[in-house]
Every structure is written in structure tokens, then in C-alpha cells.
Amino acid sequence: MLPPGSTIGILGGGQLGRMLALAAARLGFDVHIFADEPDSPASRVAAATTVAPYDDEAALRAFAGAVDVVTLEFENVPARTAGILIDAGVLVRPGAAALATAQDRVAEKTFLNRAGVATTPFAAVDDEADLAAAFAVTGGPSILKTRRMGYDGKGQARVTDETEARAALPAFSGAPLILEALAPFTREVSVIAARAVDGAFAAFDVCENVHEHGILHVTRVPSAASAAVQQQAIDATHRVADALDYVGVLCVEFFVLGDDRLLANEIAPRVHNSGHWTEAACLTSQFEQQIRAVAGWRLGPTTRLADVEMLNLIGAEADAWAKLAADPDVRLHLYGKRDVRDGRKMGHVTKLVRRG
Amino acid sequence: MLPPGSTIGILGGGQLGRMLALAAARLGFDVHIFADEPDSPASRVAAATTVAPYDDEAALRAFAGAVDVVTLEFENVPARTAGILIDAGVLVRPGAAALATAQDRVAEKTFLNRAGVATTPFAAVDDEADLAAAFAVTGGPSILKTRRMGYDGKGQARVTDETEARAALPAFSGAPLILEALAPFTREVSVIAARAVDGAFAAFDVCENVHEHGILHVTRVPSAASAAVQQQAIDATHRVADALDYVGVLCVEFFVLGDDRLLANEIAPRVHNSGHWTEAACLTSQFEQQIRAVAGWRLGPTTRLADVEMLNLIGAEADAWAKLAADPDVRLHLYGKRDVRDGRKMGHVTKLVRRG
Numbered sequence: 206m207l208p209p210g211s212t213i214g215i216l217g218g219g220q221l222g223r224m225l226a227l228a229a230a231r232l233g234f235d236v237h238i239f240a241d242e243p244d245s246p247a248s249r250v251a252a253a254t255t256v257a258p259y260d261d262e263a264a265l266r267a268f269a270g271a272v273d274v275v276t277l278e279f280e281n282v283p284a285r286t287a288g289i290l291i292d293a294g295v296l297v298r299p300g301a302a303a304l305a306t307a308q309d310r311v312a313e314k315t316f317l318n319r320a321g322v323a324t325t326p327f328a329a330v331d332d333e334a335d336l337a338a339a340f341a342v343t344g345g346p347s348i349l350k351t352r353r354m355g356y357d358g359k360g361q362a363r364v365t366d367e368t369e370a371r372a373a374l375p376a377f378s379g380a381p382l383i384l385e386a387l388a389p390f391t392r393e394v395s396v397i398a399a400r401a402v403d404g405a406f407a408a409f410d411v412c413e414n415v416h417e418h419g420i421l422h423v424t425r426v427p428s429a430a431s432a433a434v435q436q437q438a439i440d441a442t443h444r445v446a447d448a449l450d451y452v453g454v455l456c457v458e459f460f461v462l463g464d465d466r467l468l469a470n471e472i473a474p475r476v477h478n479s480g481h482w483t484e485a486a487c488l489t490s491q492f493e494q495q496i497r498a499v500a501g502w503r504l505g506p507t508t509r510l511a512d513v514e515m516l517n518l519i520g521a522e523a524d525a526w527a528k529l530a531a532d533p534d535v536r537l538h539l540y541g542k543r544d545v546r547d548g549r550k551m552g553h554v555t556k557l558v559r560r561g
Numbered sequence: 562m563l564p565p566g567s568t569i570g571i572l573g574g575g576q577l578g579r580m581l582a583l584a585a586a587r588l589g590f591d592v593h594i595f596a597d598e599p600d601s602p603a604s605r606v607a608a609a610t611t612v613a614p615y616d617d618e619a620a621l622r623a624f625a626g627a628v629d630v631v632t633l634e635f636e637n638v639p640a641r642t643a644g645i646l647i648d649a650g651v652l653v654r655p656g657a658a659a660l661a662t663a664q665d666r667v668a669e670k671t672f673l674n675r676a677g678v679a680t681t682p683f684a685a686v687d688d689e690a691d692l693a694a695a696f697a698v699t700g701g702p703s704i705l706k707t708r709r710m711g712y713d714g715k716g717q718a719r720v721t722d723e724t725e726a727r728a729a730l731p732a733f734s735g736a737p738l739i740l741e742a743l744a745p746f747t748r749e750v751s752v753i754a755a756r757a758v759d760g761a762f763a764a765f766d767v768c769e770n771v772h773e774h775g776i777l778h779v780t781r782v783p784s785a786a787s788a789a790v791q792q793q794a795i796d797a798t799h800r801v802a803d804a805l806d807y808v809g810v811l812c813v814e815f816f817v818l819g820d821d822r823l824l825a826n827e828i829a830p831r832v833h834n835s836g837h838w839t840e841a842a843c844l845t846s847q848f849e850q851q852i853r854a855v856a857g858w859r860l861g862p863t864t865r866l867a868d869v870e871m872l873n874l875i876g877a878e879a880d881a882w883a884k885l886a887a888d889p890d891v892r893l894h895l896y897g898k899r900d901v902r903d904g905r906k907m908g909h910v911t912k913l914v915r916r917g
Contacts, residue, residue, distance in 0.1 A: 206883055210899065230605070231583070232893065235605055250582070503887040505892075510913070530861070536844055537587075541589045
């Protein structure tokens with residue numbers, strides 16, 4: 206167990222790194238941010254910051270020497286970055302295997318199926334010649350996605366058939382792709398959970414999510430999904446965490462179909478937007494849970510004190526801060542981003558409904 | 562209203578400054594700490610820090626130019642410090658009048674009585690010659706205290722009569738003193754409340770406090786005091802805030818006597834140890850409320866989500882962090898202090914009991 210006063214290294218300077226840093230501070234830790242841009246949101250609440258590219262070996266080695274453990278706010282950390290840090294002798298949590306699995310949609314879905322967690326049918330598409338076989342697997346309307354580096358709906362195209370897929374290919378510039386069957390879902394849910402060094406597992410209550418334009422719009426807890434479906438989702442997340450020998454917080458997103466079947470969509474090996482409400486409504490937030498796990502501490506209680514609705518503030522929506530701050534039913538959280546940009550996550554509000 | 566992205570200046574680098582900085586970050590503000598020691602707990606979660614003595618005029622003027630408003634974590638800010646900042650054209654909230662009132666126990670109790678808030682009988686003691694008249698006012702067992710700079714029970718002596726008081730005098734080295742009649746209290750309560758720039762007032766639920774060796778030991782909410790006493794305490798705090806034309810969070814501590822009479826003991830013109838539970842259990846914490854008030858925002862809702870018991874971790878008590886972190890019923894908060902010292906506030910735990 207890392208004692209208070211130890212230094213937590215965080216790869217990434219965005220809002221997730223910032224909220225992790227705030228949680229680490231509450232436990233008496235110092236935080237050292239490694240980010241590729243100066244003046245990042247996370248760096249402004251951290252004791253130290255390294256600004257360097259994620260492949261700067263000298264900077265990474267110095268960072269490894271300055272911190273007691275390394276965690277991350279984004280799954281697309283280059284394998285080489287994690288490799289340099291591990292080689293320098295510092296613990297990286299979650300580890301390289303979890304990152305590699307989550308970074309490649311084909312590896313991810315293959316892993317999920319092997320762990321006994323169903324997904325939508327999928328097939329790798331390296332070039333046009335793979336399309337016919339891929340549609341034979343998906344059997345109809347599908348989504349063509351980059352295998353790597355996609356997020357918030359970027360790098361995706363809906364395609365009804367092989368002809369449409371062929372027309373969509375050039376926009377991907379030859380990147381390795383995956384074709385996934387469209388899941389006829391009735392709702393989307395996610396499970397935020399943590400696994401400790403000793404294998405202990407703790408899930409927060411299941412989140413029900415609504416996306417708009419590929420970006421999370423609102424999360425509601427409790428979910429309206431059946432208790433059985435919710436327990437299945439938590440059990441599946443538990444199997445995923447165990448199979449990855451995972452340390453830290455992870456999120457598994459699921460589609461719930463009309464017949465209550467569950468299909469896992471994606472693993473995020475990190476704290477997740479759909480868990481931001483935990484900071485306002487739980488004894489332990491997902492951010493504190495991540496810090497506890499990577500520091501080798503016991504996981505905290507995930508008890509929820511209220512029903513919640515978390516609404517993202519995207520782009521100019523955050524300009525309404527004064528009105529939002531005056532709403533007695535919500536907690537406002539802004540990320541300290543200097544520039545408002547379309548589609549950029551600027552903050553969120555959590556509406557709490559006291560129970561009982 | 563200061564927009565998010567503005568910089569909040571905080572005088573003081575201790576745990577209160579740290580918790581204020583964490584709350585400011587959640588609203589998208591940057592924080593600049595002014596502290597007289599390097600590597601302070603607050604500086605490690607702030608975007609910028611000035612390390613200089615509190616009477617360093619050049620440093621204070623530069624600080625004033627770098628921030629959009631100044632607030633503070635301790636009431637004993639020298640009048641000259643506030644004067645330099647105000648002269649440099651920056652808003653200081655709370656203002657000089659509130660600080661002057663709270664810094665001198667005679668001025669404070671005189672002010673309270675004029676605002677219609679009862680206190681224990683008291684008299685100024687400048688030298689031995691004042692003792693007889695002072696005991697005539699207090700009428701019996703009393704406490705001799707320095708008029709200025711006392712905190713956590715420091716600078717105090719219990720004295721039964723004039724003879725004991727005369728024997729105690731040399732230890733005070735000629736500092737101006739106050740003699741206060743011992744209040745025969747059955748419980749101690751405090752009110753944490755905020756007043757906004759527009760005069761709006763919002764109190765948190767009344768705190769019931771137990772001190773040990775002059776230091777706050779435990780705070781419980783709700784208080785076991787009668788509803789009438791609690792309302793009186795809130796009303797008195799409201800009068801105090803209005804009379805001071807106060808902006809920010811303040812705390813008024815009260816004694817509750819056997820006959821349910823209330824006597825105000827002390828005004829703290831800042832966030833207060835007895836309000837730390839608000840960070841774990843309320844929609845708005847005292848820290849966020851202070852930031853909202855000094856930034857000219859509307860006050861947030863003080864709704865409490867659970868019954869609470871907040872226990873201070875003094876000195877080596879914080880060494881039990883691993884055990885405390887594993888207790889599923891508490892939220893642990895550590896302040897990042899480098900050295901454990903006897904009597905030093907190292908952290909606190911808040912035990913939450915969900916209602917309903």
C-alpha cells in the first residue's frame with residue numbers, strides 16, 4: 206500500500222486526469238501529470254507536471270523516477286510509452302495487457318467473447334477484399350469503425366451493405382477496420398467497477414446512458430433495465446476484470462436488446478464519463494476508487510446516496526454556467542478548459558434526487 | 562460574477578486553503594495560493610503559488626495583480642496585508658471590517674452584543690489593575706485569554722479567582738487579555754453559513770461539536786439541541802452576517818446552556834473545521850459555498866443527504882490511515898501534511914448514515 210504523501214503519476218492532462226488528481230489530493234497524495242500540452246486542466250490542480258510528447262523516452266524515464274505508481278486517463282497510451290515506464294521500473298496500473306486489449310476493437314471483442322461475454326457479430330476488415338466475408342458475419346446493417354483510436358463516435362460510418370461500405374472506405378485512409386453488426390438495442394447501460402491488487406471487485410450501480418451524435422449526453426441511475434439484466438452486466442464486468450487481472454477502475458458499455466439479452470460494446474480501462482455522477486452521489490467516487498486501487502489500497506464503499514441524472518455540457522452548453530450554478534437541484538462541475546470547441550466536453554451537471 | 566477560468570487568490574496554504582482550492586477547481590476556477598512557507602498543502606493543488614511573508618508589499622501587489630478576487634483560510638491575516646491588497650485594487654472577501662472584528666475577542670463580543678446576540682460576560686484586561694473589575698463583571702470562574710491570535714485552545718488559562726488570575730498573568734507576557742465568565746454549557750453547537758454579494762443568506766444544518774484539549778474532536782449532524790435552539794442559532798448567525806455586510810462563509814460557535822439559552826462564543830470569518838462534513842454529505846460543501854460567494858455567484862443548495870459524524874485526525878491519529886480507509890462507513894480526507902506533529906490537524910473522517 207502506498208502511504209499518503211506518495212506521488213501518483215497520471216498520463217494525460219484532461220478532465221479525467223483533473224478529477225483523478227482532485228480525488229488523490231483528498232487522500233493526501235501528491236500528483237504528477239504527464240501531458241503533451243502545457244497548461245492542461247489536470248496540471249492546474251497537480252503538484253508537478255511534465256510537458257512532453259508521449260514518446261519522449263528521457264522525459265518518461267524522469268517521470269517514472271519521480272512517481273510511485275503510474276495510472277492514466279486515456280486508453281490510447283502508446284504501447285511504447287507504457288513499455289518505457291515499465292522498463293524504468295515503475296508500476297503502471299492498469300497494465301499493458303489491458304491497454305492492448307482495449308486499444309484494438311477486434312482484440313477487445315475477441316477477448317470479450319472468450320471471457321464468456323457476448324458481443325454483436327464482428328469481423329476485421331483490412332481492405333475491400335474482406336468486406337463480403339465481413340457482411341456474411343454481421344448479416345446486415347453494420348458500423349464500419351477504425352480498429353484503433355476511435356472515441357466519441359469519431360472514425361465510424363453506418364453502412365447498410367457491401368456497396369455502401371465500399372464507398373465509405375476511402376475516408377478511412379487505409380486504417381485497419383472492424384465491421385460490427387448494428388445492435389437493435391432498446392437501451393444502453395454501462396458498469397463502472399474497480400478491481401484491487403488483491404482481486405477484490407466492487408461495482409457502482411448500473412448506469413443507463415443516452416448518446417447524441419456519438420457522444421454521451423445523459424446518464425441516469427438507477428437504470429430502468431430489469432434487475433436481472435443489471436446483475437448480468439455487473440457479473441460480465443467482473444469476469445472481464447478478472448480475465449484481464451485488472452487493477453483500477455474500468456467501464457464496460459453494454460447494449461440491452463428487446464429480449465433482455467446483453468451485448469458488451471466496449472471496455473474503457475479507466476474512469477468513464479458515465480461514472481461522473483459517483484463524485485456527487487457516492488461515498489467513494491470512481492476517481493477515488495481508481496486512486497485507491499492503483500495505490501494498492503482497499504476499495505471504498507460504492508454506496509449511492511441519491512438517485513441521479515448526469516448531463517454532459519458539450520461545447521457552448523457550458524456557457525450557461527451562471528444559470529446552471531443557480532439551479533438548486535444540480536451540482537455543477539466545470540473542467541477548466543480554456544477554449545470552448547464544438548463537441549468538446551466542457552463540464553457536467555449532476556441532478557440529485559434524495560431518496561426516502 | 563467572476564466567470565469560470567478566473568483566478569481565485571487564497572491567503573494561506575493549510576488544509577482549509579487546500580479544500581477551498583479543490584472546490585474552486587470543480588467550478589472551473591484557477592487558484593493562486595499566497596503562503597509564507599514553501600510546499601504547503603494548498604500549493605500542491607493550485608495552479609500558482611506565491612511564497613512570501615504576509616507583510617511583503619511587493620509580493621502582495623504582484624499577487625493582487627495576478628488574481629481576480631482574494632479570500633483567506635485564516636482570520637489572523639494582518640490588517641496591513643488586507644490593506645495592501647485592497648489598496649492594489651483587488652477585492653478581498655470577506656473584507657477588512659469582518660477580519661478586524663474577528664481578530665480581537667473584545668471587539669468580537671462587543672459586536673455580537675450590539676447585534677443582539679448574547680455572549681458570556683467579559684471584560685478587557687490590560688494589566689493586573691484590571692482584574693478586580695473584570696471579576697466583578699464575570700462573577701466567578703473564568704477564562705483568561707489573549708485578545709488576539711488564539712486558536713485551538715492556545716493562549717488560554719482557566720482561573721477561579723483574582724489570585725489565580727494574578728498568578729497566570731506572567732505567562733501571557735503582557736499581551737492584551739480578555740476575561741470571560743465560564744459558560745455552564747450542556748452542549749456546543751456551531752452554524753456554518755454563507756452570505757452572497759446580494760445579501761442572500763444560506764445556513765447548513767446546525768453542527769454539534771465536542772472539543773478535547775481545546776481542539777475540535779467530533780462534529781455530529783443533526784444536533785441533539787432542540788429545534789427552537791437550532792433556529793435561534795441560525796437566526797443569530799444571520800444577524801451577524803448582515804451586521805458585518807459579510808461576503809463568504811462564516812462560522813459562529815455557540816454554547817447551549819441548561820435552560821436552552823444560547824451564548825455566542827466566537828466568529829470565524831472563514832470555512833470552519835466543524836463544517837468539513839458538508840464536503841461529504843451536502844449538495845454544496847462549505848468550500849464550494851465560499852468560492853461561490855467570493856466569486857459573486859448565487860449560493861448553492863445546502864441540502865444534506867445523510868446524517869453525519871465528523872472525527873478529526875489529530876497528530877499520530879492519522880497514522881491509522883490504512884485502517885480508516887478500509888472502514889466501509891467512512892470517508893477519509895487527509896491534508897497532505899509532510900510532518901506529523903502533536904496536536905496538528907492531519908485529516909478527518911466523515912461517517913455517513915443514509916436516512917430513509
